[in-house]
Amino acid sequence: MSISENLKHIKSQLGEGVTLVAVSKYSTNEEIQEAYDAGHRDFGENKAQDLEVKKDKLPNDIRWHFIGHLQRNKAKYITDFIHLVHAVDSFKLLREINKQAKKSNRTIPCLLQMHIAAEDTKFGMDESEIENLIADPKLTELQNVKVVGLMGMATNTDDSAKVNSEFKQLKNLFEKLKAATLPGNVNMEKLSMGMSQDYEIALENGSTMVRVGTAVFKS
Numbered sequence: 028m029s030i031s032e033n034l035k036h037i038k039s040q041l042g043e044g045v046t047l048v049a050v051s052k053y054s055t056n057e058e059i060q061e062a063y064d065a066g067h068r069d070f071g072e073n074k075a076q077d078l079e080v081k082k083d084k085l086p087n088d089i090r091w092h093f094i095g096h097l098q099r100n101k102a103k104y105i106t107d108f109i110h111l112v113h114a115v116d117s118f119k120l121l122r123e124i125n126k127q128a129k130k131s132n133r134t135i136p137c138l139l140q141m142h143i144a145a146e147d148t149k150f151g152m153d154e155s156e157i158e159n160l161i162a163d164p165k166l167t168e169l170q171n172v173k174v175v176g177l178m179g180m181a182t183n184t185d186d187s188a189k190v191n192s193e194f195k196q197l198k199n200l201f202e203k204l205k206a207a208t209l210p211g212n213v214n215m216e217k218l219s220m221g222m223s224q225d226y227e228i229a230l231e232n233g234s235t236m237v238r239v240g241t242a243v244f245k246s
Contacts, residue, residue: 030058031065033243041237042230048092050222050240052077056084058244063089071113071238075101082108094238096150099123107131113178113219113238114140116150118160121172128171135171138178138219141200143193145182154200167210176217176235177201181225190225194232201233 028036037047048071051059059070063086072078073095082091090110097105097112099120105112106127115121115137128135139160142151152160160166161174179197181190197220205215221229221237229237 029246030061030244033245034062034065034067037226037239037242040227040230044235045230046217046236047243048094048219048236048238049243050094050238051081051244052095053240054244056081059085059089062243069110071240075104079104092238097124103127106133106135109135111135111175111217112137114138114150115174116140116142116152118163118165121160121166121169121174125169125172133171134173136173136175136217138176138217139174141177141179141197143179143181143197145184145189149180151179157200158204161204161209161213167212169212172212174213176215176219177204178219180222181220181229183224187225187228190228191232194220194225194229194234198232 041047046069048069049062049067050071052073069090069092071092071094078091092111092113093105093109094113096114097120102123106124112124112135124135139157140151141157142149142153177197181193201215201218217235218233219236220234223239223241226237226239
């Protein structure tokens with residue numbers, strides 16, 4: 028199938044209000060343009076300098092999502108244009124994004140990444156660390172970032188029950204925080220979970236944003 032057909036197929040599976048982020052980190056500008064020409068606007072990258080180069084050669088109304096592990100010293104490359112940062116895994120990173128966003132006079136939406144996978148190679152905070160970050164009085168001082176939800180990556184396994192359990196854990200924290208009294212710059216509205224191999228399970232668990240690369244750009 029073509030990229031256009033792949034997009035149509037995946038979007039037909041998504042419920043109302045679910046955003047498809049086409050993960051374009053391994054795709055050429057021509058492939059991204061093909062998806063754009065099919066009407067798609069949300070694309071995800073995981074390297075700041077690659078993204079900086081790509082965005083200058085592609086349409087300026089693309090909504091770029093940063094989905095990888097963002098090093099603090101790389102935040103400055105993306106803060107003047109990024110649509111959403113998916114994987115904030117520390118207060119220090121959030122503070123750096125705020126500092127750089129202030130220079131661009133922007134308020135950047137961010138998701139807090141929870142470590143739900145069995146693999147140590149994946150980044151993210153545990154439940155108590157996320158709750159402590161949100162409860163930190165210093166968070167309200169960060170006027171150029173807004174925490175708009177949570178993100179997580181399940182274990183890379185064929186065991187669907189395990190993946191289901193991990194997504195459920197993230198969804199439970201999301202709902203718990205959603206019901207809590209939150210600071211002014213925190214609003215639980217986006218739940219980013221699910222990739223090419225497990226997005227259907229993520230959707231069953233209430234994901235509002237799936238990050239799909241291979242299933243979009245495969246021929």
